[in-house]
Amino acid sequence: MDCWSTPLHLDDEFKKLVIRMNPPRVTVDNTSNRTATVIKVDSANRRGSLLEVVQVLTDMNLIVRRAYISSDGEWFMDVFHVTDQNGKKCLEDDVVDRIQQSLGPRVRSFRSMRRSVGGQPALEHTTIELTGRDRPGLLSEVFAILADLKCNVVAAEVWTHNSRMASVVYINDETTGLSIDNPDRLAKIEQLLLYVLKGNIDKKSANTAVSVDSTHKERRLHQLMYADRDYDIYEGDYMATSDRNKLFVTVDNFIDKGYTVVNLRCPDRPKLIFDTVCTITDMQYVVYHGTVIAEGPEAYQEYYIRHMDGYPISSEAERQRVIRCLEAAVRRRTYEGIKLELCSEDRVGLLSDVTRIFRENGLTVIRAEVTTSSSQAMNIFYVTDVSGNPVKSETIEAIRKEIGLTILQVKDDGVCSKSPPKESGKFSLSHLFRSSSEKFLCNLGLMKPYS
Template sequence: MIIKFSEYDISCSWDPEDEYEKFIRRMNPPRVVIDNEASKTATVIRVDSANKHGILLEVVQVLTDMNLIVTKAYISSDGGWFMDVFNVTDRDGNKIFDEVVLDYIKKSLGADSSFVPPPRRSVGVEPSKDHTSIELTGTDRPGLLSEISAVLTDLKCNVVNAEIWTHNTRAAAVMHVTDEATGSAILDPERLSKIKKLLCNVLKGNNKTRGAKTVVALGVTHTERRLHQMMFADRDYERCDDDTLDEKHRPNVTMVNWYDKDYSIVTIRCKDRPKLLYDTVCTLTDMQYVVFHANIDAEGPEAYQEYYIRHVDGSPVNSEGEKERMIQCLEAAIERRVSDGLKLELCTSDRVGLLSDVTRIFRENSLSVTRAEVTTRAGKAINTFYVRDAAGNPVDARIIDSIRQEIGQTVLQVKGSSEYCKSAPQESPTRFLFGGLFKSRSLCNFGLVKPYS
């Protein structure tokens, strides 16, 4: 195997500061204690470790990736030591008793863990062995995902995984694609250049005021963190003059300075949801703020978060401009993941062009995708879409019924809306127009695809 470093890759150089951190970590490995007796409603996880910038995000990221819900947390990292207590449950609100899961938590957070490597200092072209990672940012508009998917299909690329966010007229996506012929990463530099050029043209559209960007990503930064970084760099936190979003629907973010201790105290109150803690900690970390103390309470419908922070240089927030920018950035981080729209889940056999065909049908029915997650597991495509109409309003139930008839009732499911949870009408074979776009033309061939529970 040949390992090739780009001119931007700094991993081949020796960093004495990094070696010192490794030495401290070996001398003071993280200690993880899991307690199912201390709380009646949650599993309590205690983490003690040598302190470093970003360690809180690393711990929260591990818990979030395991689909654990943090109901309470207490954080303290003054001095050279990091001490944290999390009360967690599973998605159903239950304690964690599965020994396999508990052992995985200990390994992921304990002495043998490596956590997540820091993001690269630059973005370049270096596809992985299994897939090519493409990052996209640009102005959001109805049909954008359909156009991007169509271009990739025409270029003989298969989308195996993707996550797409939209917020405040901006869109960002991280897409993992493979070559249609080989099923692996795309290696040809000329072909990569063509992909980047054509996708950038799609993203630009007719918008001349805001830029668009397409890159083939270098490094292994966590996908959701990368999306936060991309939208932050794209300044999606800047409100438009005609932004009419009701103030009561915005997160309540405030900040004051505690001058006696040189802390800035950030308080967040908003509707609770999964991954809220991750989104706020991710933003504070990437804005180069250090969390010294924090108190998190999300046991009710409203989440409360309180952070005592300083800039990495040791100073609190020093100006009204910096304060306003931080508040805007935290509001944006919370809003990006808000599921705006009707949730649709598609499950069927994967194939090249599947995403293009599905999103084309959405576009032809005047639906706009506000957020999407595309995954492929063992040859099955499991895709989640949040959709609204082209004007940003809730979707007409008749349009959804028509689309489900076209794609297949068992293939496309409506989730999280009582309006659509009633028994669906029986499908007519003549209405199942989408069947020929899959590997087979008959619903009976989808026997392996079960409706979501």
């Protein structure tokens, strides 16, 4: 060994020291931009910094309109133009304070911030993760089993894509309201759920996992579906032609600088930047530079990436895999079903009853978001018929009458109502107008100038 080399553990300790000495500096600017709040973050760099920042913004329900990213070397600087859900600046003092606190020194210990789910302390729920082949009535069967086993669903999120299903469910004991930690009971829950997930047609292995840890639902769902290879297309799997025409992903090597350049264009929607950055990070790539523009009906994202080993993509197979995975990351949250919102007093078995009514009326749930606050249940379901087609209005009204007209409402989501791009083929953000924030990064040498 070279006498001048540094042991790995000392190198890690030095990096930790650098981070402690250089905590993230966050500025929140509501004056320089007419329509958005500008958030600037710079700090000593480490893998995952970008995702943690984007994750915090997403969890605060902020919409990223523009983003300029540079993290080449030991330092990163990110600039985000954000608005609230109504397209307004974040003018309230408490919102500004939350941004500064969330993206300040605590960003380095982000996982410690996830202390509650659905309004419940983390110690008061048990986490169940499920993956398997999707089929009509599956969610109804899962919730029925949990209700029969005296488990109360505190919160849950369910995604389906390419005939696969992934869900993260938080439960507690019906009687005590606390997490379930009895090994025999947990084993029984896991065994019965696995039996339902496998069914008679699952050609791929189903999976369940039970723990008492708190997880970030949406990031974990991306990881579960990625591990389940939902990005692979199998004969007979459904993919709408109109959806393919709305999404463009290109991946090419920038030979001169040793980067791989990822370009993505699709209809804009909330959480899009989180979905793409999450996928890039979990596929073991690092974003060194990036630009995001999402100020109209379309979103444009451009990232300069390398694998964790420092090299760009080296094969055509790897390039195609990145394209498929990013396409899947976008489509997992893009649905064309009817959005139903249920608000009522929470009770054990509520989800089992509601999803059973859906099933009996020929509806299948393609996505679900379940939350509870105190004793109030606030659940969102995206539904289609069993063939994936829109549900007839008379069917929806019949279900609403059975559940309760004031309890179950039809909502206009608008996620899939955007017009498709007018042009296809390769594209680049270099052809778009550059704002003053990007020029500022170029002047500092933190972003490659474009001709």
